Amino acid sequence: MKNRKIDKTPARLDFIQSTTGLILGVFIMGHILFESSILISNEMMYKVTIMFEGYYFFGETYPSIISFLAGAISIIFILHAGVALKKFPNNYRQHKIMRDHVLAMKHEDTSLWVVQIMTGFIMLFIGSVHLYTMMAEPSNIGPYASSHRVVHEHMWPLYFLLLLSVVSHAFIGLYRLALKWGFMEGKNTKESRKRFKFLMKSLIVIYIVIGSLSLMKYIYIGYTTDCEAGERYKSTTIQMKAH
Amino acid sequence: MRDEKKPRLLKISILRFDPHDPEDVPHMETFEVEESDGMTLYIVLNEIREHHDNSLKFDFVCRAGICGSCSMLVNGRPTLACRTLTSKLGEHITLAPLPLFELIGDLSIYTGKWMRYLNEHLETWIHDKEKEVAFDKLEERMEPALADEIYELDRCVECGCCVAGCGTIQMRPSFTGAVGLNKIARYHLDPRDKRSDEEYYELIGDEDGIFGCMTLLGCEDVCPKDLPLQSKIAYLRRMMIKTSMKN
Numbered sequence: 506m507k508n509r510k511i512d513k514t515p516a517r518l519d520f521i522q523s524t525t526g527l528i529l530g531v532f533i534m535g536h537i538l539f540e541s542s543i544l545i546s547n548e549m550m551y552k553v554t555i556m557f558e559g560y561y562f563f564g565e566t567y568p569s570i571i572s573f574l575a576g577a578i579s580i581i582f583i584l585h586a587g588v589a590l591k592k593f594p595n596n597y598r599q600h601k602i603m604r605d606h607v608l609a610m611k612h613e614d615t616s617l618w619v620v621q622i623m624t625g626f627i628m629l630f631i632g633s634v635h636l637y638t639m640m641a642e643p644s645n646i647g648p649y650a651s652s653h654r655v656v657h658e659h660m661w662p663l664y665f666l667l668l669l670s671v672v673s674h675a676f677i678g679l680y681r682l683a684l685k686w687g688f689m690e691g692k693n694t695k696e697s698r699k700r701f702k703f704l705m706k707s708l709i710v711i712y713i714v715i716g717s718l719s720l721m722k723y724i725y726i727g728y729t730t731d732c733e734a735g736e737r738y739k740s741t742t743i744q745m746k747a748h
Numbered sequence: 749m750r751d752e753k754k755p756r757l758l759k760i761s762i763l764r765f766d767p768h769d770p771e772d773v774p775h776m777e778t779f780e781v782e783e784s785d786g787m788t789l790y791i792v793l794n795e796i797r798e799h800h801d802n803s804l805k806f807d808f809v810c811r812a813g814i815c816g817s818c819s820m821l822v823n824g825r826p827t828l829a830c831r832t833l834t835s836k837l838g839e840h841i842t843l844a845p846l847p848l849f850e851l852i853g854d855l856s857i858y859t860g861k862w863m864r865y866l867n868e869h870l871e872t873w874i875h876d877k878e879k880e881v882a883f884d885k886l887e888e889r890m891e892p893a894l895a896d897e898i899y900e901l902d903r904c905v906e907c908g909c910c911v912a913g914c915g916t917i918q919m920r921p922s923f924t925g926a927v928g929l930n931k932i933a934r935y936h937l938d939p940r941d942k943r944s945d946e947e948y949y950e951l952i953g954d955e956d957g958i959f960g961c962m963t964l965l966g967c968e969d970v971c972p973k974d975l976p977l978q979s980k981i982a983y984l985r986r987m988m989i990k991t992s993m994k995n
Contacts (some may be wrong), residue, residue, distance in 0.1 A: 510948045511946050511950060511953060511991070511992065512953070512954070513992040514955060515954040515955055515959045516949075516959065516989050516991075516992030516993075517992065518959070519959040519985070519989070520989055520992075530986055549915045591955070592962055594919060599919045599920070602918050602919055603915055603918065603919050606915050606918045606919075607915065608824075609821070609824030610823075610824055610825055610913065610915075610966060611824065611825070612825075612913070612964075612966050612969060614963075614964050614966070614969075615915045615964045615965075615966055616962050618962060664846060681963045682967065684963055684978055684982065685961075685963040685982060686985060686986060687979060687982030687983060687985075687986065688880065690978075690982065691981055694968075694976065694978050694979045698965075698978070703973055707957065
């Protein structure tokens with residue numbers, strides 16, 4: 506049978522949406538955990554910071570690595586938003602039908618989609634602000650510098666809203682991704698789906714708790730330490746040459 | 749003597765509308781029916797038609813969840829009325845016709861027309877590509893496990909519950925919906941159907957097909973026949989991505 510010419514674009518767009526979502530989801534799981542190193546100690550957070558700045562590989566820190574990473578994540582973020590935006594209701598009629606459907610059906614997975622749409626929309630704005638800050642000021646990360654940004658540059662309300670949005674969006678998205686592609690669905694999909702849903706809900710709670718505690722710690726440090734903007738934390742164990 | 753509880757008095761609110769009457773507007777009408785043992789919504793509706801209002805329109809054929817005619821929204825969720833026991837519901841029950849399908853009147857909808865279009869569009873029949881059918885030729889043998897798998901998907905009764913339970917198709921009526929995707933999965937499994945992966949891709953390889961599905965899983969959760977829709981849609985998605993990556 507002769508092969509017909511098929512339009513591969515819809516398949517590619519769907520694949521891009523899933524893979525960029527997966528990358529961002531996994532990234533955020535790591536990001537919030539690394540961020541929470543502040544809960545262990547200032548020193549721990551400092552070590553994590555300089556690790557990402559390449560200290561343990563090059564013997565010096567290069568904050569431009571952070572700029573580069575933030576740039577890469579920004580590109581994936583924009584790509585994901587670009588393809589996922591097609592799923593948004595695109596007129597009032599669609600919006601109203603979906604709202605009525607959600608209210609009448611009282612079906613959890615359909616309602617969770619509304620959460621994804623709303624958090625996705627919120628992140629278009631505050632996610633962009635955060636990514637831009639990281640690209641523009643990569644050296645202002647650290648136990649003191651971050652706390653200063655959180656408190657004295659009034660970033661904490663934005664970070665808190667971003668935390669709630671990103672955690673729910675990411676884990677609902679990863680849950681949907683598993684079901685969408687039949688990842689580890691096993692013989693009994695009802696069972697595996699129940700397990701994935703439990704995992705999704707637990708991780709949302711765990712990450713929001715960890716993230717909020719970290720944010721509170723940064724706020725605490727910001728208020729109790731007299732940290733000038735950009736001043737770096739003085740490590741007790743690592744002596745670094747000025748650069 | 750057995751201690752018998754007083755039966756409940758059910759309040760059945762029905763969305764009534766006759767699209768053929770230019771004077772009529774959609775409105776709710778409530779009927780009171782005394783509950784009896786093992787009562788289904790099928791019995792309730794017949795009771796209403798017999799004792800309260802003989803103009804009430806609704807569809808029934810088999811009364812046993814086989815024909816798929818009595819699908820309707822029960823308290824907002826699509827299901828088969830004949831398989832819904834009133835004892836599982838509260839005292840106040842709301843009934844409405846399934847959305848998206850052509851309304852004949854009250855709870856009666858024309859699913860047949862919609863399904864016929866779907867089947868013609870997706871060509872849901874065996875394509876064997878032979879010019880002439882040889883009637884004296886023995887049919888190819890099939891493994892029992894495969895036959896079972898095909899039969900499992902063939903149990904679809906085209907009731908339309910998956911369509912009414914799908915947020916995606918409500919928003920974008922050009923979307924194929926689980927009923928169509930399930931049929932494609934069924935024919936793709938069948939070795940007698942000689943359509944190539946590319947031909948299947950042409951049928952559902954776009955945003956009106958498999959890539960439009962947002963995995964809300966309303967279909968999976970409301971299907972009265974418990975068809976494995978989640979798993980078959982995932983299978984089609986993987987297959988279509990594979991097809992697009994070939995060549």
